[in-house]
Amino acid sequence: MPASLIHSLGRYDPPPDATREALVQRIEALLVLDGELREAGYAIHKDEDLYYAEVLPDIALYQILFESTEGIGRDMQLLLQLAIDRTVSTALAELETLGAVGELGPWAEEGARSINALHQWIAVVREQLKAYQGDRDGFLMECRQAFPDFVFSKRFPGCLDTFKGNLNDFVAVIVSALVSLADDMPECMEQPTTQACMKAFTAMSGYETSMEGDADRRDALTFQFAGKDGTIRILCEPHIKLHCSARAGDAEYYFHRIYFSSAEHAEFEGKTLIGHIGEHL
Incomplete structure (x- = not known):
């Protein structure tokens, strides 16, 4: 829609x-x-x-x-x-x-x-997106409209198939977390340390957010993005934890993640990079 x-x-x-x-x-x-x-x-x-x-x-x-x-x-x-x-x-x-x-x-x-x-218009688009019901390609297309300052990696839209169950059951939660990332993270980035930033964002958004903390996992959390002159590999270590669905009566605890990078990158000035949305990597 x-x-x-x-x-x-x-x-x-x-x-x-x-x-x-x-x-x-x-x-x-x-x-x-x-x-x-x-x-x-x-x-x-x-x-x-x-x-x-x-x-x-x-x-x-x-x-x-x-x-x-x-x-x-x-x-x-x-x-x-x-x-x-x-x-x-x-x-x-x-x-x-x-x-x-x-x-x-x-x-x-x-x-x-x-x-x-x-x-104003971005707020309207985001609010409507929470009610999206459709396939992964349409959802990604509308996410790009709702979040013009986000850049999605080459894992999309495939990674959206890795949710446990129907993607549509998680859309409202995904969009809510992305709205918080867009609106709250800039203020949190003013914190003196990365840990303080993650803690502040968790408090503001209500979504538990942290760094990976395991240096051996850096390669698994490095994603390919389309740059002006070809593919660029960028580490997206911070991740938002999505533990629930939006399906009525669903009490299951999930281990889904949004991996992202809000750090400045010369190729993507002023953009937030989204490496993966889906299963825990």
Whole structure:
């Protein structure tokens, strides 16, 4: 059930006191957000009737895009044309049948589905991912959408088959742990030692997390990642322990792991590397 972004009619409907100056400011912010969303890999749609939406009283979007540049400027007009024209024309109702929907536009920022910042959309995608039911390939694809700052090793998606039982029974737990890794680990990395970092993360996330501690196991915990110039081998020794499933009534104690590296690597600046999710290695 993929989540979808759309330039919706509702978000292009101006309030009664809308002015051209206010519209220009909001378009500037919208263009910045559009760029951030695309850079993170998100596809964006537009309502099939969007060009005829009134963005100001008695002024339709197509007039702003292709006619007068008064108050908006030629450069911004061209950028807005590009942002709108390269979206896929779609009916909002069609996207609603697929999953969660985020709405983009210059107005109506307070709407229940309004997306005004990249982190808002990421939160929506992550929340929907917790309910994923499907195969391993689809789950990995949606994980990449939900965690744009994660890089997954070449063990994926195969390692997802190593869970004891059905992968779908563990999805909510996996996603919850990955959300904590994305949100909490940066603060924990400020601790003076690795042990203190692991302890802090365990306390913040609720997931027991530690280093391997056995030098003889380094090779088993070194994973291959696709770099710009070929394969790179990187040690992912820290691991989050996943001891339960999300299946109702399941009291079994599991030994699943998420092996990762939050250390800085020149090839993957600012990224968290995920070596393996599945059985204990």
